[in-house]
Amino acid sequence: MIIDPNALGSVVGSEATQSEIIEEEHAEADEREAPTAVLLFRAGSPVLKAVPLSLITRLEEIETSQIERCNGDDVVQYRGALMPLVYVDEEHLRRDASVQPVLVFTEGGRPVGLAIDEIVDIVEERLTIEIRSEEPGTIGAAILRGHAVEIVDVSHYLGRGLGHRLIGKPDRFSRGVKLLLVDDSQFFRNMLAPLLTASGYDVTLAASADEALSLKDKGATFDLIVSDLEMPGMDGIALAERIKGDRRWGKTPLIALSSHGSPRLVERSRAAGFVTHVGKFDRQKLMDALEDCCKQWGLAA
Numbered sequence: 001m002i003i004d005p006n007a008l009g010s011v012v013g014s015e016a017t018q019s020e021i022i023e024e025e026h027a028e029a030d031e032r033e034a035p036t037a038v039l040l041f042r043a044g045s046p047v048l049k050a051v052p053l054s055l056i057t058r059l060e061e062i063e064t065s066q067i068e069r070c071n072g073d074d075v076v077q078y079r080g081a082l083m084p085l086v087y088v089d090e091e092h093l094r095r096d097a098s099v100q101p102v103l104v105f106t107e108g109g110r111p112v113g114l115a116i117d118e119i120v121d122i123v124e125e126r127l128t129i130e131i132r133s134e135e136p137g138t139i140g141a142a143i144l145r146g147h148a149v150e151i152v153d154v155s156h157y158l159g160r161g162l163g164h165r166l167i168g169k170p171d172r173f174s175r176g177v178k179l180l181l182v183d184d185s186q187f188f189r190n191m192l193a194p195l196l197t198a199s200g201y202d203v204t205l206a207a208s209a210d211e212a213l214s215l216k217d218k219g220a221t222f223d224l225i226v227s228d229l230e231m232p233g234m235d236g237i238a239l240a241e242r243i244k245g246d247r248r249w250g251k252t253p254l255i256a257l258s259s260h261g262s263p264r265l266v267e268r269s270r271a272a273g274f275v276t277h278v279g280k281f282d283r284q285k286l287m288d289a290l291e292d293c294c295k296q297w298g299l300a301a
Contacts, residue, residue, distance in 0.1 A: 035124040038144060039103070043116035044089025050144060051152045053122060055191075055283075057106040060113070061099045076113065078104075083111045084161040088137065088152075105158055112161030114152075127151070129187065139187045155191045177294060180215070182206045182227040182239065183257065188280060192226075199287065209234035213242060216249055224293055225249075228280070229258040229269060240272040253293045255286070 037053040074085040102113040206212040229236035256274040
């Protein structure tokens, strides 16, 4: 890596020495290697499955006698509302046991329960997708605690559970707002896109900064842009600088997504033009930030 201390100094301040800048780069690299808390479980087969713990609202054990059928689907009365239950293996909709373990996910105040066979463990390790998957409901495979583990596509089950019949009216602040989501990770695109769409946003996806800029060159326009900061090639900060220098896209509000939030990185993202910085797994903060942007920039339909 070649570091230009003068160029970085213009961003981080004239008092930063070359040594401090190198230490900062090393610290940020260490943060990117930080482990992720992951829930290991089995469902539908003996193969271990995993989901980031931060995506789960609650872990529940529901008596199977409380599971009811409604419109051809399994539901359970949960905290004063009907919660749909979805299954990894649709051929085995009910457990023979008296208690059904359930992972509860929540979107827009609406819970969805993923019925599983058993919770195995909670581990903290670096989550790296080794093999991508085209199988519905699975992002790919990773190695955790020395075992091959299937990484669950949460958005697949949220989409099945919410469905068109359970999704409420879009928020008045988000209805029809054109949003560009830029992230090189298929996992995060698959996780966020259906949630944003269900909240009323008109979502377009880009897998890289170059893809986003290609949309700009083709004349596309957006009301909001949400971009990951850590992307190969052109990163999110460089993308923001390009956007802010463009006549048509320059005034579009930008929201930064990052798996870590060092003060220096937050400062750099704001200097590049992002209005706020949100953790990649903090879905509620992202939704709040989007709503604030809609209000501040008068984007409500």
